[in-house]
Amino acid sequence: MATTEAGIAPRPDQAGLTPLLEVEDLRVEFRTRDGVAKAVNGVSYTLHEGETLAVLGESGSGKSVTAQAIMGILDTPPGFVTGGSVRFRGQDLLALPDDERRAYRGRSIAMIFQDALSALNPVFPVGWQIAEMYRVHEGMSKKDAKNRAIELMEQVHIPAARERAGDYPHQFSGGMRQRIMIAMAIALDPDVLIADEPTTALDVTVQAQIMQLLADLQRERNMGLILITHDLGVVADVADKIEVMYSGRIMEQAPVHDIYASPAHPYTKGLLESIPRVDLKGQELSAIKGLPPNLTNIPAGCEFRPRCPYARDICKEQRPALAEVVPGRFSACHFAQEVLDGDIEPAQQ
Amino acid sequence: MGRYVTRRLLQMIPVVIGTTFIIYALVWALPGDPFAGRCGARPCPPAYVQAMTDKYNLDDPLPIAYVKYLGSLLQGDFGETFQGLSVGEELLRAYPTTVKLALVAIAFEILIGIGAGILAGLRRGSFIDNLVLVSTLVVVSIPVFVIGSVLQLFLGMRWGIFPATVGGDASLYNLILPGFVLASLSLAYVARLTRTSLAENRRADYVRTAIAKGLPQRRVIGIHTMRNSLIPVITFIGADFGALLGGAIVTEGIFNVPGVGNLIFRSITTRDGVMVTGAVTVLVLVFLLVNLLVDLIYGWLDPRISHG
Numbered sequence: 302m303a304t305t306e307a308g309i310a311p312r313p314d315q316a317g318l319t320p321l322l323e324v325e326d327l328r329v330e331f332r333t334r335d336g337v338a339k340a341v342n343g344v345s346y347t348l349h350e351g352e353t354l355a356v357l358g359e360s361g362s363g364k365s366v367t368a369q370a371i372m373g374i375l376d377t378p379p380g381f382v383t384g385g386s387v388r389f390r391g392q393d394l395l396a397l398p399d400d401e402r403r404a405y406r407g408r409s410i411a412m413i414f415q416d417a418l419s420a421l422n423p424v425f426p427v428g429w430q431i432a433e434m435y436r437v438h439e440g441m442s443k444k445d446a447k448n449r450a451i452e453l454m455e456q457v458h459i460p461a462a463r464e465r466a467g468d469y470p471h472q473f474s475g476g477m478r479q480r481i482m483i484a485m486a487i488a489l490d491p492d493v494l495i496a497d498e499p500t501t502a503l504d505v506t507v508q509a510q511i512m513q514l515l516a517d518l519q520r521e522r523n524m525g526l527i528l529i530t531h532d533l534g535v536v537a538d539v540a541d542k543i544e545v546m547y548s549g550r551i552m553e554q555a556p557v558h559d560i561y562a563s564p565a566h567p568y569t570k571g572l573l574e575s576i577p578r579v580d581l582k583g584q585e586l587s588a589i590k591g592l593p594p595n596l597t598n599i600p601a602g603c604e605f606r607p608r609c610p611y612a613r614d615i616c617k618e619q620r621p622a623l624a625e626v627v628p629g630r631f632s633a634c635h636f637a638q639e640v641l642d643g644d645i646e647p648a649q650q
Numbered sequence: 651m652g653r654y655v656t657r658r659l660l661q662m663i664p665v666v667i668g669t670t671f672i673i674y675a676l677v678w679a680l681p682g683d684p685f686a687g688r689c690g691a692r693p694c695p696p697a698y699v700q701a702m703t704d705k706y707n708l709d710d711p712l713p714i715a716y717v718k719y720l721g722s723l724l725q726g727d728f729g730e731t732f733q734g735l736s737v738g739e740e741l742l743r744a745y746p747t748t749v750k751l752a753l754v755a756i757a758f759e760i761l762i763g764i765g766a767g768i769l770a771g772l773r774r775g776s777f778i779d780n781l782v783l784v785s786t787l788v789v790v791s792i793p794v795f796v797i798g799s800v801l802q803l804f805l806g807m808r809w810g811i812f813p814a815t816v817g818g819d820a821s822l823y824n825l826i827l828p829g830f831v832l833a834s835l836s837l838a839y840v841a842r843l844t845r846t847s848l849a850e851n852r853r854a855d856y857v858r859t860a861i862a863k864g865l866p867q868r869r870v871i872g873i874h875t876m877r878n879s880l881i882p883v884i885t886f887i888g889a890d891f892g893a894l895l896g897g898a899i900v901t902e903g904i905f906n907v908p909g910v911g912n913l914i915f916r917s918i919t920t921r922d923g924v925m926v927t928g929a930v931t932v933l934v935l936v937f938l939l940v941n942l943l944v945d946l947i948y949g950w951l952d953p954r955i956s957h958g
Contacts, residue, residue, distance in 0.1 A: 374861045376853065400866075407864030414862075419855035423954055424877050437865055469953040485863065 319391050321525040322348040322371070322410070322493050327385035329363070329370050329549075332378060336597035340366040342549040343385070345623075348493060348525040353516075355528045355536040355557070357572070358546035361593055364529045367546075368495045371527075372412050373402050389493070408438060411486035415498040417478035421470040427481045428454070428466025434488035453484040457514060476507035480514065487518055494519070495527045500535060512539060533576055537561060545569050548594050548604035551623055554631040565632035565641040567609045603635070610647040611636060655942070662938045667720070669934045670927065674716050677923035684708070684921065688732060702732065706924070719927070728928040731917075737928040740913060744897075745932075747820040748909035751902070752894035754822065754829025755836070759887055763837040767844020767883070772871070774849055782845065786838035798831040798904040815906040828905040832898050836890045843886055847879040854878070881951050885944055892940030896933040 329341035341363040348354050358364045369375045371387050373394065387394045389409055394402055414420035422430060431453055432446035441449070447466065454462035457480040470478055479499060486494060496515060500508035516539045519526045530536060536543060536557065543560050545553040545568060553566040564570040571589040591608040594600055600607065606616040615635050623633040626641055639645035678684075685694045685702065702708070706729075707715040722729060728737035770782035789797070805827060806814030812827040851857065852875055860874040897911030906912070910929060917925035949955045 372862055374858050376858075403864050403866065405864070406862055412862045414855065414859060416855065420859045422856040422860070422874055422878070424881075424952060433865070434863060437863075437869065471954050482859075485859075 320347040320349050321352075321390065322527075323386075323388040324367070324371060325386045325388070327367060327370060327387065328383045329366050329375065329380060330383055331380050331596075333597075338596040339599060340380070340549050340596055341370065342599075344544075344546070344549070344551055345385075346544050346551070346554070348527060350492070350525055351519070351523045352542065353519065353526040353528060353540045355530060355540035355543045356546060357530060357533065357536060357543055359531055359593060361596065362546040363549035364546045365497050366549075368412065368497050368527065368529055372406060372410060372495065374406075374412075407434060407486075407491065408489045409491055410493040410495065411489070411491035412495040412497065413479070413482050413486050413499050416502045417475070417482045418470060418502075420482060421478060423470055426467045426469055427473070431481065431485045431488060434485060438489055449488075450484070453488055454481070457481075457484045457487075457518075459484075475503050476511060479503060479507075479511050483511075483514065483518070487522070487524075490522060491524065493525045493527065495529070497529045498531070499528075501530070501532070508535065515539070533572060545572070548599060549596065550604065550633065551631075552605065552633050554623065556629060559630060563641055563643075565626045565630055565637045566605075566634045567611050567636075567640055568605050570640060571608075571610075603633075611640065611645050612648050655946070658942050658945070662935075662942075665938060666931070666934055670720070670723075670931045671716055673927050673930045674719060674923075675712060677921075677926050678706075678708070678715065679712055682921075684923070705730075723928075723931065728931075729924045731922050731925050737925050740925065741910070741929060741932055744908060744910045744913045747907060748895060748897050748902075748911065750820060750822065751825050751829055751832060751898065751907060751909055752891060754825045755833035755894055756887060756891050758830050758833035759837050759840045759890065763833075763840030763887075764844050764880070764883060766841040768848060768876075770841065771845040771848030771852075771879070774845075779845070782841055786841050789834050789838040794831065794835060795900050795904060797834050798828075798901055801827060801831055802904060816908070817906055818908065820908060825907070828898075828901050828907055831904070832894065832901045836887075840883060840887060844879065844883050847882055848875065851875050851879045881948070884951060885948050888944035888947060889941060892937045892944065895936050895940060 323345075324347070325345045327341055327344045328339075331338040331340055340361075344363065344367050346354060346356075356364045356367070366375070366380070369380070370382050371394075375382065382395060385395070389405060394405060397405075421427065428447055428450045431450035432441075432443070435441040435446035435449050436443065451462050451466050454466060459465060459477055459480055465473075470481070473481065479502075483499075494515075499515065500511050503511060512535060515526065515528075518524070526539075528536065528540060540557045543553075543555060543557050544551050545560075545566065547568050553560065553564065553569045555565065560569060561573065564573055568589070571587075574587040575589060577586055589608055594604055594607070601620070602618055603609070603612070603616040603621055606612045609616065613635070619635070621633045621635045621637075623631050624637070626632050626637045630641075632640070634640060636645055685699055688694055689698065707718050710718065719729070726738070728741065730736055731740070766782045766786075770776075770779040773779055802814050805811045813824045814827075816824045816828060852871075854875075856878075857870060857875050860870045865874070897909050897914060898907075899911040899915045901907070902909045902911035903915060910933070914926060914929050916922075917929065
């Protein structure tokens with residue numbers, strides 16, 4: 302399979318600068334009793350300071366696993382990084398020994414998880430859990446660390462932070478818990494923040510508040526933000542760039558507005574068409590037929606072929622590489638240009 | 651919290667009344683003459699029978715005799731045995747030994763049980779893990795009196811490493827062997843419980859968060875994983891402590907430990923009803939109180955449990 306050299310090229314306006322984070326041809330597999338599941342198959346992307354990158358995909362597309370591999374928090378075994386590199390300011394993290402790599406976690410790259418209730422330790426007060434960042438990484442005294450933790454809780458808009466620092470995670474609402482996760486993640490002022498479905502477990506109004514908070518914090522601190530989600534709506538307002546993942550590979554990569562206006566991959570197109578829209582009220586909602594491929598047995602040819610309405614014979618034989626369609630836009634489809642132009646008919650079946 | 655404790659204490663009243671009544675009824679309502687063989691080979695003289703019948707209210711209907719007994723219990727009077735020994739004093743003499751024995755056993759459960767469980771849980775599938783699994787299975791499968799007798803024979807008599815029996819001198823050193831035997835079964839459970847709990851928690855989301863925070867491995871395991879993993883283990887050990895305070899009839903019998911178990915066993919064989927009822931009442935109370943304590947500790951270990 303062709304590598305995706307083109308996909309990691311810095312954006313023109315930032316050419317010359319070392320990107321904050323460069324993921325190149327990353328491969329992860331899970332060795333389970335039922336076989337080897339190839340969860341990530343050659344993913345490449347770059348992230349610059351102050352940039353928001355949205356990684357989009359359905360469950361099992363490898364978006365979270367990619368993030369875990371970047372963080373170095375894969376469950377090993379069964380998960381193994383089998384290839385590629387993750388460079389932070391030019392330093393390949395995958396080549397570092399464990400204890401040197403640990404220094405990057407939390408300080409350079411931090412992560413927020415989907416379900417804050419299970420991601421926070423149930424038996425320690427939230428203030429303690431935030432303060433732990435300062436105590437362990439900066440050797441701060443208990444008292445100073447606690448005060449810093451309270452400041453952070455105020456920054457993420459937790460009411461009565463000082464009184465509530467001694468409370469336990471289960472005593473907070475879902476939105477407040479996610480704010481605590483965020484406070485913990487930004488404690489050491491990381492350069493990269495990875496948010497893995499940060500709003501999925503929350504109700505809609507709270508989702509908007511959390512996204513707003515993330516966007517504000519990112520702007521204030523000029524962080525690079527990787528936003529992992531399956532919700533196209535969440536992405537539209539905050540992201541600069543979108544990576545659409547499917548079956549462990551990037552299917553399409555483009556600036557956010559272009560992708561909404563005209564997708565260059567049938568999968569992206571299918572995703573966009575499956576968003577409920579007010580102007581199509583009363584009509585049947587379009588859905589992508591079928592299921593994602595079994596990762597222990599990914600079919601030859603294009604991974605999306607079995608579900609693709611435009612699939613042709615060539616799709617059965619050749620796996621399309623991620624290639625530039627028009628400047629700044631990449632798609633892994635044999636008919637990317639045609640899909641982009643709306644110039645292709647569904648295959649006869 | 652105060653209300654919770656009060657409620658639990660009040661709940662104990664019916665339990666104590668129920669258990670003591672059952673024991674009392676079982677001891678005194680059993681068919682057979684309570685004075686048979688009491689006076690050697692001859693039948694007891696009528697005056698003695700009359701005096702004892704009066705003393706233990708044996709002519710009253712069972713419920714009335716029980717209420718009279720309960721009345722004196724409430725005044726702290728456990729009564730006297732047929733030999734005229736004070737039940738309260740006998741219990742007071744036997745109890746410290748049982749407490750000591752229980753503490754030695756608990757120490758083994760904590761040191762060896764939790765220790766082995768941690769080693770096994772951190773390295774699942776390793777040699778240590780399999781060793782712990784197999785050896786605990788063996789221990790669980792063998793009855794205590796076999797383990798006790800075998801260890802007594804080898805460690806106590808053949809090799810003379812530990813004293814084979816305890817007798818009158820219940821020093822901690824003398825109690826090591828019986829304590830270990832007493833702990834053996836629970837120790838195996840503690841090891842397995844720790845192992846499972848630890849292995850489960852290692853995959854927990856909050857452990858992944860702890861790693862993502864960049865904490866050193868020993869802190870991730872020693873603080874974040876361990877604290878959660880040990881909650882069920884500590885609860886189990888606490889409940890087991892309550893059970894151990896009830897005396898261990900078999901182990902105390904094998905090693906001749908002058909504890910409560912031994913006392914109850916002797917009283918049952920000599921049909922000394924007052925002693926049996928008195929001892930069991932105390933055991934029930936102790937068991938209930940320890941369990942209340944365990945529940946309170948559980949609430950303190952796991953803030954999600956509230957006793958509001």
